[in-house]
Amino acid sequence: MKHFLLLGCLVAGLASPVLAQPTRTNSLTAKPVGSSPLAALFTNYWEEQARLFPLQATAQGDNRYNDQLPNSGTREFRRQQRSLYERYQSQLARIDRSKLSAADQTSYDVFAYEMKSRLASLAQPTWTMPFTQFSGLPLELAQLGAGTGAQPFKTVRDYDNWLARVRQFPAWADTAVADFRHGMRTGVVLPKVLVQKMIPQLEALAVADPSQSVFYGPIKQLPASFSAADKQRLTAAYEQAIRTQLVPSYQRLATFLKNDYLPAARTSTGIAAVPGGADMYTTAVAYWTTTTRTPEEIYQTGQSEVARIKGEMEQVRQQLGYAGDLKSLLASLSTDPKFRPYKTPEDVLNGFRAIQGRVTPGLPRLFGRMPKTAFEIRQTEAFRAASASAQYNRGAADGSRPGIFYVPILDATKYKTPGMESLFLHEAIPGHHFQVSLQQENTNLPKFQRFAFYSAFSEGWALYTESLGKELGMYTDPYQYLGALSAEMHRAIRLVVDVGMHAKGLTREQAIQYMLDNEATTEQGATAEIERYMAWPGQALAYKTGQLKIRELRTRYEKQLGPKFSLKAFHDELLLDGAMPLAVLERRMDAWAARQK
Template sequence: MKRVILSTAIIAALAGCGEATAPNTAVTDVNSTDAVVEQVVYSDEAFVEMLDAMFMENVRRYPEFMTMLGMKDDYDQWNDISDAAAEEDLAISTRNLAALRQIDASVLNESNQLSLRMAIDQLERSIQNYQWRYHSYPVNQMFGRHSGVPATLINQHRITSVEDAEAYIGRLANVQPLFVDLEANLRKRQDMGIMPPQFVFPMVISDSRNIITGAPFDEGDDSTLYADFKSKVAALDISDEAKADLTQRAAVALVDHVGPAYESLIALLEAQSQVATTEDGAWKLPDGDAFYNNHLAEMTTTSLTADEIHNIGLAEVERIHSEMRAIMAQVEFDGDLQDFFEFMRTDPQFYYPNTDEGRQAYLDEATRLIDVMKTHLDDYFGIQPKADMIVKAVEPFREQSAGKAFYNMPAPDGSRPGIYYANLYDMQSMPIYQMEALAYHEGLPGHHMQLAISQELDQLPMSRRFARFPAYSEGWGLYTELLPKEMGFYQDPYSDFGRLAMELWRACRLVVDTGLHSKRWTREEAIDYLKVNTPNPEGDIVKAIERYIVMPGQATAYKIGMIKILELREHARNELGDQFDIRGFHDVFLGNGPVPLNILEENVNAWIEEVKAGN
């Protein structure tokens, strides 16, 4: 038993800890303070309550995260992105770290010892990364407040009451102060020499302009946000007069607040575009090499250097090319690998038409693939998600700049399913032969399986259920592209080629990401590398390289994570022989929540010893 000094903020949160996990339950408000009181952690239960209180204290500082969790607290607010808020976050992390370091781990069970270790490690990294808080591009073609505002309102802000509609209008009004802070952040970075390259600006300006195009901003069709609000309010069981009043107030908020906020942002972006350079890599940033090396460690949860990651990528590219040549022989293709790539890029049989009918056909087939996969999960997974998922096209307001595909996790309270978003703006970038692998990666048994299960692990503290380790989650996504082949899928050799093409894509990422950010490759050099070494169409390639430029290191997580998962699976198979059970291996991965790769290895080794001992 150990006396733990906790801030009064944590004690205040603990007062309501019994209800903290209920997504729609208000949590006792807490304020930062330097005052401390003594609190004794007598049990594992008290420790979990403490961690959950810390987690909920932080959750309450981020209204958009609360919305994502299904909570309606501060439903009319946006996250505070000011420097003052970042300083408060640092103070809270420092205070919580001091409290956790005083806990005697020996009084905790094995799972909570791991929770303590992970919480300390995450807080240490958060504090360490404070020095890099400006090393990002808050507005880019992949994400940012300009696209995050409509994405949150459209996809996550539910309206089931007049109060919800009032909160939506409140959020519209609060876009203006949010963008004041956003512009301050952009100017601060410009003063530090941190700006995205020139190619980013036309895309983000266009996306921003899309938000304020249409009624009530002009005489066109309803704008994206106006149409969303009207459709949600129309479903309410209230009088037509009340609906009309709410709709009119939303129109006023859009014209008086959203429009001016976006116009001001666009003006700043246009001015910054005039002084932006064509330099692409993180090396151009202040202390860019140190930042990139730190970010590689963050993304991969390993100590691998940029050179080591680059060389792993080169070796994997060579291996996958060899497997592709075997498929060329299987389909009796006459020509070399480059000829085969050109065939896969251009033959009409591999693409749906670039029409509404073609897009719907893609969504229908992706849904069917996931539905079929559901019927095969029992043989490979003991733990399965309770939450459902759907497949949707990326919305028009962001489809020209958004990535190829991505996944949004379900609301913990079941009010929103998991969503696999497919970007169908250009059907030439979504070949049929990659459909299977992409559906498995984003849906089942990929991200939906992992993320939905993670938040359903009620026995774990919330900080572990909602933890994010890219090498763990993206490594799993890539692993679950391969796993279906072992389950008997990819019967069509061209679909199997598509699986290899997507694995090749991730191997090439190791090469081009480190090339861009460590070896000072230009955007054009990285594009040329992918043109030569992958079958992907040029539009796909350009968009990918532009993504890697604005998200340094993130693209390395996929292959590094997959390699580790396969290494651990092979180790377990060799150690256990006939005792090896693939369901057990997957349950170890999924049942402990997201963890760094070194802890994943510890978990697998512990499972091996348990199986050997007959447990």
């Protein structure tokens, strides 16, 4: 899952008034964009990277490059990226940070971190694994082409843009095969169990009948305002594109994975098993957590958190008067029919809509600013539901597309209610939808900050908001609170199993069993999660790392400020400048707390 498109497990209508925003002294707000060397640097960088990453631009509502699809797996594309980051890193170093305002110093620090982090990631051979069962262009393209995602289908030009973009997919697919083959030669390959999941995903997108393809969605929704001639031309063009460009490319990828790559894929679990894997994991940990914490430190934190949360679960068990042990109580959340009341997918979606209705009245107590971006709850598309987690897709900054909370529903009759409240708080409101929308709507920020995504901040915030449930009137049902504790336990377990698999030799099967032993989940659910961490080393560490930092800061300021501490002001300040590395956040918030005194 590309971080610029999907967020949350990323990877959230709320028609709330925009309340008065906190005053912010920022040299970038007082002057037009490009009026200082720093602002000009940020503006120029934004324009260059938008051209280099047109899919990212589309996701952010910048439609200038909607007809482009770069061949991102080539050596030349990596060279262009490296050149871009080195050039702007050098330009930034020529600006005297000490002479900047506090807000500009924050922007400077975020940008400096971003350039260093991207260059570090480019130094790793992850390009030899161009997509997985969980993320990458083949799945992303289907989301865009379905006609319900970020790619707009409103004008004739929109429709032609997509055709132009699709024409470039066969070349991308050929390069992906070449990159996979390079990995086969060097031993940097995906685990076999993941490849086995990728093949049916690709085959499902290679539907021979164009009218049955997910890519036919825009034709089924052709605007009535189009002329008869345009409708006829576009219908024929889309059918041809599906038959001659998309289907052959997806089939070629599926055939290659099945016949060539699968036999060469590894039976090991963690990334440490491939040449240079230890360095790849260290880089991934730093990237996803935005800290210098070692894998071993994170592992120990995970074990400590698992023990702490288990203690809180025991208290709930005693409160319920449950005679069995904790493991059987957690198992009952998945097996007891009273926790599975739904008959249809729409029933599940309505359950989440009812939670939204209960959350909304309490928001003004905890937030001074509310997002303007609209919000919708949707079922995850069938083509990716089997390997998907619930997730949030950001809305467009200009309001043309809502933020969307996607819920995968394979069988509505098995969808359990405990944990729905905490899931909504995390993925939707006030989790990802508040954080992402308020960030994008803040035009005072330079664009690279308005659209920045740091998993430790964004996922850390979303996990922190789960702990606001009682303050928002949620968790009045002990089983919902047990579900919330289970959700937090899930993130604590991630610290143990992610480091365990990628740095300590834990096998896939041992990781699945550890998850089954410590939380309320099914074997199918645990397997999907563990395989996600196998595909995405280090990403699962971000949630707990960020949540613990935000909770640490809140506790610190509550003690420091006493009666002067305002939770609403704390939340508003935390979200004001958007996502950023945790060390930069801590400096900003310490300065804010000092001002409150």
